[in-house]
Amino acid sequence: MQNLKEQFPDIYAAIRDETRRQTETLEMIASENFVSLPVLEALGSVMTNKYAEGYPRARYYGGCDHVDVVEGKARFNVKKLFDAAYANVQPHSGSQANMAAYLTLAKPGDTVMGMHLNHGGHLTHGSPVNFSGRLFNIVPYTISPETGRIDYDLMAKLAREHKPKIIVTGASAYPRIIEFDKVKEICDDVGAYHVADIAHIAGLVATGLHPSPLPYADIVTSTTHKTLRGPRGGLILTNVEGGEFILENMPKPKTMPEAIDAWVFPGCQGGPLMHVIAAKAVAFMEARKPEFAEYQQQVVKNAAVLAETLLSEGYSLVTGGTDNHLILMDLAPKGLQGRAAERALEAAGITTNKNMVPNDPQKPFITSGVRIGTPALTTRGMKEDEMRQIGKMIAYILGDLDDEARQKKVRQEVSELCKKFIFYEIPPE
Ligand SMILES: *Cc1c(COP(=O)(O)O)cnc(C)c1O
Numbered sequence: 204m205q206n207l208k209e210q211f212p213d214i215y216a217a218i219r220d221e222t223r224r225q226t227e228t229l230e231m232i233a234s235e236n237f238v239s240l241p242v243l244e245a246l247g248s249v250m251t252n253k254y255a256e257g258y259p260r261a262r263y264y265g266g267c268d269h270v271d272v273v274e275g276k277a278r279f280n281v282k283k284l285f286d287a288a289y290a291n292v293q294p295h296s297g298s299q300a301n302m303a304a305y306l307t308l309a310k311p312g313d314t315v316m317g318m319h320l321n322h323g324g325h326l327t328h329g330s331p332v333n334f335s336g337r338l339f340n341i342v343p344y345t346i347s348p349e350t351g352r353i354d355y356d357l358m359a360k361l362a363r364e365h366k367p368k369i370i371v372t373g374a375s376a377y378p379r380i381i382e383f384d385k386v387k388e389i390c391d392d393v394g395a396y397h398v399a400d401i402a403h404i405a406g407l408v409a410t411g412l413h414p415s416p417l418p419y420a421d422i423v424t425s426t427t428h429k430t431l432r433g434p435r436g437g438l439i440l441t442n443v444e445g446g447e448f449i450l451e452n453m454p455k456p457k458t459m460p461e462a463i464d465a466w467v468f469p470g471c472q473g474g475p476l477m478h479v480i481a482a483k484a485v486a487f488m489e490a491r492k493p494e495f496a497e498y499q500q501q502v503v504k505n506a507a508v509l510a511e512t513l514l515s516e517g518y519s520l521v522t523g524g525t526d527n528h529l530i531l532m533d534l535a536p537k538g539l540q541g542r543a544a545e546r547a548l549e550a551a552g553i554t555t556n557k558n559m560v561p562n563d564p565q566k567p568f569i570t571s572g573v574r575i576g577t578p579a580l581t582t583r584g585m586k587e588d589e590m591r592q593i594g595k596m597i598a599y600i601l602g603d604l605d606d607e608a609r610q611k612k613v614r615q616e617v618s619e620l621c622k623k624f625i626f627y628e629i630p631p632e
Contacts, residue, residue, distance in 0.1 A: 204630055219630040226629060227621050228552040229593060233529035233576025234375065234403065236432045237583065237626050239489060242482045246434050250478035258464060273481040280487035284409045287417055287440040289460040292483050293467050293475040294437030297402045297426035301327040302334060303466040304422045304439060305369060307448065307459070308396040311338045313368040316361060316395075318353070319343035321559045321567060323376040323531075325400065342367060346377075348561045351522040351531075353377070355385050362393045372416070373400030373424075376558050376574050378506075378525040380413060387419035396421045404527055406430030406578070409490055410499040413527060417442050422463065430502065430528055430578050432495075433486025436479045439463055498581060502528045505577040508587045512594025518601070521560055521572065529576040533560045534601070541570030543604050548573070550610040551600050552617035553593070583624040592620065 208215040225237065238246075250270060256263040259271040259278075277292040294300035309315060315335065317328030322345045326333040329341030342365045347354040362370060372386050383399055390397040399416030405425040407413035416423050423440040427433035441459050448462035457465060468475070489495060503526075510524045513532065521531035534544055541557030548555050559565075560572035575597075577590070585593075596613045603609060 208630075215630070219632075222627050223629050226625060226627055227618060228554055229617055229621070230579040231553060231555045231575045231577070231593075233574050233578070234426075234429045235576075236429060236578045238428075238432060238434060238482070238486065241485045242432075242434055242489075245482040245485050246478055248478050248481060250481045251476070253477045254474045255477055256468060256474050258468075270477045270480075273477065273484050274475070277480050277484035277487060280484060280491060281438060281440070284487055284490055285415065285417060285423070285440055287423070288442045288444055289440065289463070291439040291463055291467050292436075292480055293472065294424075294439060295472060295476060295479075296435065297325075297400070297424065297437045298327045298333075299467075299471055300424040300426075300437035300439050301325075301371075301398070301400060303463060303471045304398050304424050305335065305339065305371075306470060307462045307466045308398065308421065309339065309368040313339055314342060314365050315339040315369045315371060316342045316344055316358070316365070316367040317371040318374055318377075319345045321563070322346045322561070323374040325373070325375045325402070328371050328373070328400070346561055351561050352379055353381065355382065355389070358386070359389045359392070362389050362395060366393055367395045369396045369398055371398045371400060372420070373402060373404075375403060376529070376531055377403075378520070378527060378529055378531055379522055380526045381416075383414060383416040383419040398422045398424065400424045402426040403429050403529070406432060406490070406495075406499050407503065407527055410496040412499050412503055421459070427483050427486060430499065431486065431490060432498075432578070432582065433490075434479050434482035436476070436483060438483070439467065501586060502577050502581045504587060505581050505585065505590045506530060508590040509575065509577060509594050512591050513598060516594065516598035518598060528578050529574060531558055531560060532573045532575065533571065534573065535560060535564060535571040537601070539571070539601065539604065540565055541572045542568070544573050544601055547600050547604040547610060548597065550607070551596065551613035552621075553597060553600070553613075580624075583626045585624055589620065589624075592616075 254264045255270045278290045281290045318324030320330045327335045330336045344358040397420045399420035404413045428435040443459040446459040447456035506525045510530045519533040519536050545557045557570040558572040558574040563571045
């Protein structure tokens with residue numbers, strides 16, 4: 204980064220300081236991860252310069268031979284990874300993937316069912332402040348307040364009542380297995396399409412640690428940067444190869460893959476981010492290696508050990524534990540607020556985020572929960588012993604949110620721990 208350092212020292216310094224922050228603190232935001240150096244190199248490449256509207260061998264611009272290679276590799280490898288017949292790797296983000304998926308299957312004004320944001324769903328699953336809530340008539344389903352798990356009976360009842368065009372599954376803060384097969388039954392029963400959004404669990408799905416939605420969903424969407432450990436971006440998969448989708452201004456009905464392609468570009472996006480697609484290709488190839496399966500297994504083990512440790516320290520977890528890469532602490536029984544907990548943990552060098560819990564007495568800006576994930580720390584090489592140590596640190600901090608001496612003490616312990624698990628080299632001053 205010599206040129207950046209000489210010509211734009213402020214930006215260089217911010218990148219250096221961010222590298223230091225990522226290296227010297229414990230990153231436990233469940234949606235974050237650390238990409239490999241080959242992924243970073245592909246991201247910082249001249250592929251960013253290229254306009255490549257269209258798809259491989261069918262572009263609106265010349266000079267696309269080399270970008271066609273990377274997009275071809277990305278599509279080939281992600282299809283292998285998830286055992287899918289079709290893939291679109293162009294969505295700029297998970298949100299863009301969802302937009303293209305919904306518009307493929309439904310028209311503005313149609314009814315869409317998604318998991319309520321306050322119950323673990325995502326903004327794009329129907330929040331009124333998001334395109335999804337503005338374009339579609341949203342009927343949210345929820346988790347059971349008793350068990351903290353998705354209430355599939357309620358989902359079925361709401362589906363029979365409202366006859367949605369789409370039921371969206373997937374979540375941003377749900378610690379248990381999602382039963383895609385059950386949702387398919389409900390969809391078949393009411394004639395709805397099933398969109399499965401595996402943004403959070405893609406790495407687990409790719410390695411068989413979470414059931415795949417591909418046999419049960421019409422369209423699968425995902426991000427590439429969470430457990431999948433690629434660059435920031437989105438993707439779309441399907442195993443439905445036929446279908447007749449009518450697109451306005453298009454002469455012939457389209458198959459599912461053709462319709463998705465058309466809704467990504469030109470439907471929702473312009474030129475693809477070819478540097479990101481090159482980095483996706485690298486990440487998908489990495490994810491097909493045996494080491495990646497071992498990594499995902501460790502992610503899940505680490506979350507389980509962290510859950511056990513916090514339970515044994517007397518804390519409550521939504522659903523009482525976890526099946527995946529994240530846990531949701533319910534701090535209401537201790538009379539604590541999520542926001543204050545997040546701040547105290549951050550002061551101690553542990554980065555998490557506040558989160559709503561079932562029947563949360565607090566508003567979304569305050570909350571009674573904290574979401575904690577293991578993907579990023581597992582990438583750094585941390586295992587069960589470190590999770591026990593970190594669980595105890597978290598419990599100690601939460602024991603008195605106002606005790607700054609505790610925070611200082613743990614901050615020191617965090618620094619020592621981080622030094623043993625360096626992942627990125629910090630750029631020089
Ligand atoms: C993170 C996430 C997304 C959106 O991803 P962005 O890339 O931030 O747009 C979509 N759905 C779910 C369930 C998510 O967790």
